[in-house]
Amino acid sequence: MKYLIQKGFTLRFTISLLVIIAILLTMLTSITSAVQVNRATLIGNYLQNNEQYAKKLASNTNELLVTMQQNINAIAKISGRSQEMDAQLFDDLFQENTQYFNSIVVADADRIVRALSPHTIGIEVGDQLTSAQSKMAVSLKAPFISNPYRATTGRYIILISAPIVDASGAYQGFVGGTIYLEDKNVLSTMLKEHFFGNGSYVYVVEKNGAIIFHPDKQRIGKSVISNPVVKNVLMKKSGSQRVTNSEGGQFFAGYAYEPSSSWGIISQTPTSVIDKPLHDLIKRVLLASLPFLLLILILGWWVASRIAKPLNTLAQFSDQATLGSARPQNVPDIKSAYYEVRLLSQSVKIAFQHLNQDLTQLRNEAGVDELTGLANRRTLDTVLQQWTEYHVPFAVILIDIDHFKGVNDTYGHVLGDQVLKHLAQLMRNVSLEGDLCFRYGGEEFGILVQRSGPREAGVVAERLRKEMERTVNPIGVPVTISAGVAAYPEHGRSPRDLILKADEALYRSKTGGRNRVTLSGEAEVKQVRSGR
Template identity: 70%
Template sequence: MKLHHLPYILRRRDAILKYFIKKGFTLRFTISLLVITAILLTMLTSITSAVQVNRASLISNYLNKNESYAKKLASNTNELLITMQENIRAIAKISEREDVMDIQLFDDLFQENTQYFNSIVVADNNRIIRALSPRTVGISIGDKLTSEQSKMAVDTKKPFISEPYRATTGRLIILVSAPIIDKSGHYKGFVGGTIYLEEKNVLSNMLKEHFFGDGSYVFVVEKSGDLIFHPNQKRIGQSVVQNDVVGKVIQGQSGSQRVTNSEGNRFLAGYAYEPSSSWGIISQTPAEVIDKPLYNLVKRMLLVSLPFLLLILLLGWWIANRIAKPLHTLAQFSDEATLRPVPAENIPDIRSYYYEVRLLSQSVKIALQNMNQDLTHLRNEVKIDELTGLANRRAFDGMMAGWVESNIPFALILIDIDHFKHVNDTYGHVVGDDVLRYLARIMQLMSTEDDLCFRYGGEEFGILVKHCGLGRAKDIADRLREQLAVTKSPTGAAITLSAGIAAFPVHGRSVKQLVKKADEALYQSKKDGRNRTTVSKLTDP
């Protein structure tokens, strides 16, 4: 193979090496990763779907439950208000028959209605109090009622349930009233039952039961959007009309929805309208109560799925191993084969059920056979110095070791260009390389086919002369030196060289000894003034 083929062979060798031994993820790892990823994504998708479905179901369940409960409370409230109005009308009927209400009788009537009212009052058509129970509420018999609600009771002369208002006692109350009509049909006044909203009352007794330990609660608003019942009594009387649910319920609507209340908390709310009083009743549950059952669901799914997941992972790994094993064997062998030639008969016969694997195996065999040939040629070619075309240090060592082992007499001439650093410094390295190639050509012209001209390193060269004594070797060195001294080099002037000579076996019986002797002789030539040849002294007996 010619030297000009070397770049092509090197490129082809590099391409083959990159193709077969480039490191990366193995097929086994990739398939296993894909299987595991697919399984995990499937499980994640299943869990996510289950969580979403259950979240929707829980939300719907709480919304429906709260709506149903709000409607139930609205119905109960309606029945309660009807009962309260009937009781007030019954007291009014009794008052119609009595010109002066018996105090004991009135107290008895109040005791029968303490579960409904915080107090009961009888006022005439001038709103003067004629009867009162209990008598510790802050007003007395003979006092005049001044509230707008008492005026409304006298003006309308009809039963009604008032909006919340502040009484003269400072309490926030609701008035349930009924007119007193005598036998002649004349209006005599009214009977009023009061509900103290900020104290224990009939509403709080009925609605406070809606506590499930999960933060759920009920609140009631009247038609203006003010709270008339709330578990937190400090909030009673506050306006919450900006709450979306409150806005709907005071318009007479009933239903359920997810809502953020006036304090920024998220709830699942059901709401119902109570028409007889125009009140709105809202039952709501904190939205975060669904998080715990969802967490428990995910936990149970993971615990149940774990054994199956492990089983599927093991099965997936086994399948991946079965698929990738022949390819892994082939890749591993190819990796090793790039380091040394392998006979074709030693290439493993890959048996697989997969067509692609069998085809690839055949292709790899052909490629490896071609690569073995290229590597064999490369091992020969790498013994050539690329710059000068002479043998390199590897070829020199191999040739010299072979001759020593075979006990073949030879001479070693080591050559060094004088003042070569000056050449590089003066003319540059490009000219310096031309000088090296120039010396190599002269050496080859003055050598025989049995001689081995080589580049030892840098500006040092050498000649191995087979079956040669010291005299002939010195003649060769001197002729080369003298020829260079009178020939124009690429610098435009002649160059000189110094040489040192040693011979086998007279100067040593090992490669190391011979090189050392020749190098010492070369150093002596330099020391003696350069442009000369020195033969190594014989070893003392």
Template identity: 70%
Template sequence: MKHFIKKGIPLRSTISLLVITAILLTMLTSITSAVQVNRTSLTDNYLNKNESYAKKLASNTDELLITMQNNLKAIASISAREDKMDAQMLDDLFLENTQYFNSIVIADNDRVVKARSPRKIGVSPGDRLTSEQSKMAVEQKKPFISEPYRATTGRLIILVSVPIVDRNGEYKGFVGGSIYLEEKNVLSTMLKEHFFGDGSYVYVVEKNGNLIFHPDKNWIGKNVMANEVVRKVVSGQSGSQRVKNTQGKDFLAGFAYEPRSSWGIVSQTPYQVIDKPLSHLVARMLLVSLPFLLLILLLGWWIANRIVKPLHTLAQFSDAATQKLVPAEHIPDIQSYYYEVRLLSQSVKIALQSMNQDLTHLRNEVKIDELTGLANRRAFDDVMATWIENNVPFALIMIDIDHFKLVNDSFGHMVGDEVLRYLSRLMSLISSEDDLCFRYGGEEFGILVKHCGLGRAKDLADRLREQLSITKSPTGHSITISAGISAFPVHGRSAQQLIMKADEALYQSKENGRNRTTVSKLGG
């Protein structure tokens, strides 16, 4: 009987898909690698740039502080020579230093104010300074830069002071220059130009982690020691790293320590600024690669087609050859450069020639039904007799096409023959290699199911019947069948008994409305 092989995925499609997948994966790998390399390069560039920038600003700050302290020393020298600093003189000196200080105060060694400028700063000559920073300036008796503190006026201030020493080296007090952190001051004037459109900015912290300069004035005076970069820079380190700030935002930060004041200067850029150039890079790579990609895809498809075409021809021919005998001279001569294809083609030729001889011999011996390709009545009788003689258990399924005369009358005998072949193919498809599908005569068929009980035989018949009812036949519509089943030895020990029982069950299926399977009753 015929053995049907389910068709799988064509080799041509598989190779083409493999080529396309390999090309796309290669392209994806290249783009991913390029993006990763450029991401690393951009990250390093921003880190190095911000570190260099922070170091430059630290150097500028150091020079600024030296200038500020030198200017205060000059005022201290004048104050040491004068018993009493003239208010107008101090105003003139302050005007020369307005770019550095928001106010200047001269105090004696008891922290009593001797002069101040400008005059409306919240303290007057004769007032005694009470801040801890003024006490430290007197105690240390040397140049001093304070931590930020709130003055009695409510201002957040940094005090830069130098001692006043007379000609005899006796300490007389100090000159203090104030920087108002929350107002326009020397730091904001120096650093305000260092803002960028990409979101980069600079900020300054003192040794305790408090902000003394920030582009957002609301942050001035707040402690940001939770920031890893701030902890490093106030400990005296300089460098760069990627960091999340106290708000959880991702930055590429460079930082530098300014030892004179113990301040830390940080220049940082939002990490996401590198996304835009990376997006442009991917777009350019795709645009440049597209023509080459299309060319490679076409070339890959052509090569795949050249490889597969002879195999496809051979497969189509082999499929057709399983349906009918093919004369040896009709076997195609497959031309190919590939050794495997040539060898396979030659093997198929030899196999088909041998199969043709075997099939011819088999048909002469077994008598295959020419219309359907199934075994005929003679083969059925011989196989049944052999199985009964050898006590091989089996079931007999007798099948009849419902209303087959109507098919011939409505569509003609040629279509009727196609319906018979259609049923034969489905019978062969659902049966196993040990079973025998046969044409009993006319529109009546049968299946001898080896080593089978009534339950399995009924399942097989129902599966065939259900498949026919949901599939279009050559008429354009589905057909139905009726079936009857008997089994050896439960329904008899002769072929005649078994056929009679199966025919009775088949007739019962017809009587009960057709399109059904009936199993012969035991003992009937």
């Protein structure tokens, strides 16, 4: 069997790698700085733009509401000149205001409808209005803009009203213009141009935090008072900030307060909008740096080759000497200006003489199972031979994982290996200093319990069985073990006899239903008793 030497990095590769790392670190520093500066600039721009945009929309909304209130006031004055409103005249007035209102209603002091347009809104002349907002219009006897409410027609609306007074100044009722928030309305007409392909949008909240305009109509009427931006704007503030909205989305938001209606206007852009510009920036920097990187790499490789050539010659010789089938007889004569290389060449000549002897010794010292870290079969045989020759009292516990083939078939060999490691750790936990935990092969394990009789070893095995049964293992479902116990010298005086006796006891545990411990020549161990 050949002694395998794990190859490391060559000097030429290391120098080239150092050059590449230096360039990459320089590039990374430059890219990081550029990205941070551009990120801060983009964030600042979006916050500022959204704030200015919200202020502009708040101003436009104010102008719109003033115009709507003036138009309702004008209709109220016309209505106050006569006892009865001419139906044709009222329809003409509505037609002149269709860009502002979805419907207009005239009601008297008892809230009885005297005129309306259009005539398909769900109420008729002679009906009495029962909403709290209509009662408020009669009670205030002054112009006002209502909070959103659900009308008797089922529509979610805002009412803009003005009082009707006759020539003598007596109150006659009110004129109310409505905005249907869930239908096409004056707000959506004004704001619909402000939806952008990058995910930016505008929404409007009334003074209690309910949405009265949103591009997603299903959100109209929902309260978003918990949103920090909404809280700020309803405190009559204007500004901008990065925010996580009520649905978990992250935005750069600008907001402005509209005083005439106490509404808040919020314009926001998703934070992901800055990702593409930053990615494009990184690509441009990388493409610009690539030629420079290749040039430095070629130069570094050439310099590294000149420096590393004599060392590479020695390394190839060492590789051939340890791994080759036909081993070289002499160390190559290395001529180099470097003192370290000449000294190394002499050291290699001396080391070569002792190489085979040292490799043989190292091979013999390998006695550990690679997967579990426990002792392997070679170590087990050695220790068994020594303990029986020196008549050391001990017991052998042979352990087998129940239905382990099913574990591998169901969960795969990777998790199966994790179960083996799990058992190995539990074995270490229950054993004492001087005991030997070993892997016998496959899913079979064992413990040599030093200076112990069969009963004490049975206690150890039972403790291990219970730990395996109740602890959480890598596959998440219970995995059990079966065990057999034999002791020296009670059950055998040679390693072979002890292993056979322990294996027979293990076989009885298996045939007896598994998940149990059996002593050689005795019944199953029922419970753990105080012991070691």
